Amino acid sequence: MQTDFLQEARRQAEICNACRYCEGYCSVFPALHSERVFSDGDLTQLANLCHNCRGCYYACQYTSPHEFDLNLPKALAEVRQESWEHFAWPEAFAKRFQSSGLMIAIASVLCFSVFFLTIRTLGSAGGEGFYAVLSHTAMVSIFLPAFVFPLFSLAISMRRYWSATNGEPVRLSHIVEAFGSAARMKNLAGGHGDGCNFEDEDRFSQSRRLAHQAVMYGFLLCFASTSAATILHYAFDMPAPYPIWSLPKLLGLPGGILMVAGSLWLMALKLKADKNLGAPSAWGGEMGFVALLLLVALTGLLLYAMGSTSLMPLLLAIHLGSVLSFFLLTPYTKMAHGFYRLAALIREAQRKRTN
Incomplete structure (x- = not known):
């Protein structure tokens, strides 16, 4: 299920894995930081583990207008939605x-x-x-x-x-x-x-x-x-x-x-x-x-x-x-x-x- 949403989520997850500022925010980040390479299945799991509380977005120093343009809640929400449609x-x-x-x-x-x-x-x-x-x-x-x-x-x-x-x-x-x-x-x-x-x-x-x-x-x-x-x-x-x-x-x-x-x-x-x-x-x-x-x-x-x-x-x-x-x-x-x-x-x- 290789899609643009998965690719974007993978890019953002790799940046988050390097930063680790949000490590204690929810269950997503310990799970994310336990990986070095993110398969499609890893990203699907992270997306469904995310409850879209959005705290990480407002704490992040790499959101727009930074060139990294991180928006992890959105990236995971789109992968999550896509997974629900694909598995249904x-x-x-x-x-x-x-x-x-x-x-x-x-x-x-x-x-x-x-x-x-x-x-x-x-x-x-x-x-x-x-x-x-x-x-x-x-x-x-x-x-x-x-x-x-x-x-x-x-x-x-x-x-x-x-x-x-x-x-x-x-x-x-x-x-x-x-x-x-x-x-x-x-x-x-x-x-x-x-x-x-x-x-x-x-x-x-x-x-x-x-x-x-x-x-x-x-x-x-x-x-x-x-x-x-x-x-x-x-x-x-x-x-x-x-x-x-x-x-x-x-x-x-x-x-x-x-x-x-x-x-x-x-x-x-x-x-x-x-x-x-x-x-x-x-x-x-x-x-x-x-x-x-x-x-x-x-x-x-x-x-x-x-x-x-x-x-x-x-x-x-x-x-x-x-x-x-x-x-x-x-x-x-x-x-x-x-x-x-x-x-x-x-x-x-x-x-x-x-x-």
Whole structure:
């Protein structure tokens, strides 16, 4: 996968390796300084290990107008974006989403919402709550394949990534270390724990780290809520709807609120950030993904608040349309970056234990 982006990243990595001023900034620089020659796989690993906190850019003495013209966050972001497109399956879908992500997300939600409204006009199999609009059997028939497909697609992507970066057999200790780093968002805290420079060049902030944590933990709570509802339905013969004190509600409500708050926060940060320190061509895809996350969470909360009103069928159609879009587009959106970052952290844990 020899490209201009890889060549430019290699040039900048070699200069950074000679300078070593940013050695303590994040996990990228110890990994970078452990190499003398950078293969395509090395650069792909460094790119996915980078969390684009941008602290190294503002600390660097070789940025423009210096003749070296270093912009390592951008160089790695472009390699990272290219790797996601190259490893994705099917690859063509990933390239299309990155260039027109916001429009594709909007079109997908609209089309699937109309689809669910059309199903409703054909009649429901009956049931309480949401199942009076769309039967449980219909929901399972639609969403089970939509849930399995992205897992299959991402498994292919991860296998390609692991092969390209010369990944070794994984041990439990590697996984534990990687998950610990991801849970704390360690690489968004900066080398000294002050945060990153994503908002302003002279201001360290934890905002981006906290916004990511709100979205991540909100999503995990919502996933746990859905899992709890599934267990109650099949194992205990307790179908929805569930009362406010039930486990699905106790997990889902705070999860939805965290996702809404975190998504809005991330969108605000992205609008303020310098696009030239990331991959400019991927901005629309990234914003489309965050907007899709926001819509999933927001419509879920609105359904809870207005589930007994005449607006429920419309809200349900929009919510289901956004959830189905989210599942099917996951391998091509920035949702996939969580899997790549985790794989990169596992690979980094291997490197540290080998050296």
